[in-house]
Amino acid sequence: MYDRPHRGGHRRRNRDDRDHHRHEVHETPEQILRKHILNFGEVDPTEEVPRLAKEIRDFTPVSIPLLSEALRTGVTEQPYKTPYYAAILRVLYDPTEGEDAAASGSSSLGKQILEDFWKGFQAYLDKLAWREIRLCIHFFAHLMVAQIISIESMTSLLQSFAAVLDEFGVSYTRGKNAAVCAAEGLMITGGVFKKSSVNNLSEIISTIQTYNESISTSKVLVQPLAVLHSESILVEGADEYLDTAITVLKALDSGENPETTPEFPQPYLAFPDIDPAVSSPFELPSILVPPEVIELDGLATDAGEDAQVKKDDWPEYFLHIFDNTVSPDPLTIEGFLLRSNILDISKLFEVNRKECARLLLEYPKWCIPGTFKPRPGAPELEDDGTAKNWQLESTVIETILGALFLLPEASYKSIYYVSLITELCKLSPSTVGPAVGKSIRKLYNTIADGLDVDISRRFADWFAVHMSNFGFQWVWKEWVPDLALTDQHPRRAFIRRAIEYEIRLSYHDRILKTLPEAMQTDSTVIADQGPGPEFNYEDPANPHYDAAQSIIGLLRGRSKADEVIAHLDSLKNTMDDSSGYPDSVVRSLATQCLLSIGSRSFSHLLNAIERYLPLLRGLAGAATSSAPQPPGSGSVEAKRDILNAASAFWQRSPQMVNIVLDKLMQYQIVDPSDVVQWVFAREDQKQYISGSAWDLLRGAIDKANGRVAIARRKVAALRKEEDDSRARAKATDVGSMDVDADAAAAKADEPAADSPQLTTALKAFTILTREQKYALTYTIEGFVACLAAGDAAARSQKILGESAWENRGSWGNEEWNTWETWGWYRHFCRTYAPYLRNYSTTLGTVGLQKIDDSTDPAAELAKKVWNIATGQI
Structure with a gap:
């Protein structure tokens, strides 16, 4: 066989080598130094401090902006290294050997870096970048303890943030951020403050406490363990962030915290005290925290109301899953700052969950030895009686779940926290896995103790996703005894919801095999059949079978919408008894046949809806135009028939009901207000709102x-x-x-006419705003009818008393359903508080009119929840 020689092989290889060298990135010495500063401490931070300080001092030519920027980046993006960055600056703050900084009038390298660092801090302040501001304050606090920053100027800095709390009408977001800045700064510097003559600790604490008391009412709506009969903001098994901070500061001020051991790393204390005659302390300049910038877009729809809606900040309650021997007590300085650090890491590295998981498992390296138990295989430390030996994995999982279960919503999407826990399990399955299992069991045990309904929903969601990542392996037999509880008991509801979510992530038969026999045979736990369509007219025995087949034939043949509409019109006059098909039957037939055609996949569903939009709009009695229609256009009865048909078709798949209704709203077949009214009017929802019903309500309100x-x-x-x-x-x-x-002057004085495009857009905005109000109003009316009006008030009365709550073990389905409905009402009010507040006068007058004059306990509670959400109390 003839082989052709390979020509040009060496040339290609040489060209590839040249291209490789051409694309090599050669780092400059400045870039290398910056990288060394940011990567500092990967092995042993204590040992690396003097070496990195020497490298910085020996670097020439000196670039102060480069050094301060690298240090500022390290402090704000790797806050767990802050004490060690302070130690590096402490070394650089001393004059070089043989240099007398005071005599020469020149500043030491450390002082020059700090001066430039302050300029960056001022830029953060001007932008009100609160996270960066707070982390820089941590750095300044450590520098004060290291004697680099004067006590007087640090006191003035913290007082500037405390002064924000005295501003008239300060928003919660601004007040909370300022309070945390001052509080955490005091925790780090408090011991030095106590020993100094400049002691404004009590004054700052008092200011924070006064502010905290002014917002205490709003805490009632975001407690993770809610008790309807109680107005207390103290919750067993959870703590609010500012409440905890004040408790810690008060203990610090009273001297209750022992000073025998440091609560956090202070490596800079290993260096000699600074000689004031050689290097004077740095004086932080005075500051004023700039005001918030309020942007108005001029689209207010009610007199005196700003229609621009921004996300609300609420008090933050964190669940306690483990006791203080397993994870740190947040009511101590050490526990508070450890949780703060773990939260900072999880937020800063949200863009890279794998790196975040690695850093969290390596976090003990940045703590005092003995803070956490050594990892398996690591050498045991000598216990001098000061070691806490908390469990790192349990602490991390508790903190992450605390962030996931914040109300009314977490800072990031739930999937991030779920994925982060999964990455932690993959990195260290032997240690993180048991911590996750213990967390699940402890959370499950609190479900019937008042665990918020939305937290319970998120818990089920996390449980299902976590199980899907690890083969759906769970010891379900532990929960078999709870099958003896009433069907609507929160634990039974959690099991049912978790299994439903697992089926969505897998398939029915596989999940069925993972359950014990007692659960497999219980239809209230898992359905006999998997999720799928339930076509009412598929049975030949159905009297409307032939009509349905004729419609399906037209749809499968891709007949034009006009032809299908004409066929439906003919059906109304062709029944055997000559009376014609009722309109409601025709709507049900057409809707279910269309959904049957689209039931194979999402793309089939979308294609079917888009192809027959005129048909669906005709069935709904709406205009065929795609422009926004005024609320209430079309036939209410017709839209309700369509919704009933869609719900019946997917009755075995609540997820598909949500999807279909979302598409019907998206294509303006039905309005969000139609869906809200339909949810509250359904036969099985006249008295209660379940988790699946809330999903439908939330989808409609979010759409509006x-x-x-x-x-x-x-x-x-x-x-x-x-x-x-x-x-x-x-x-x-x-x-x-x-x-x-x-x-020209006359022309300039003439009012400018809006363009046709702007006029159309303004008209659409007005229509959609009115529809939004309708959806919110109908939701309030529906909840009031379920909870506090007429017979509903008597049902609520059974669960509102303290004695009733203590005897909840004897509650039946009616009591637990009522309790869940109250939970969703509270969640509605806190979640959509910004919208409710915008239209509080209109919505309150209409939505609460049935109980406006009532003094019944249920009516009083409903009005109180509304008033808290809208800021009226």
């Missing part, structure tokens, strides 16, 4: 709010475009010498 937000942005963009065009035209007219001055 989202449409208004999109319309607002469109109007703002068009208005800006028009203003810019008018400004350019005016400048052109003024610059033209041919234009008569009087005519």
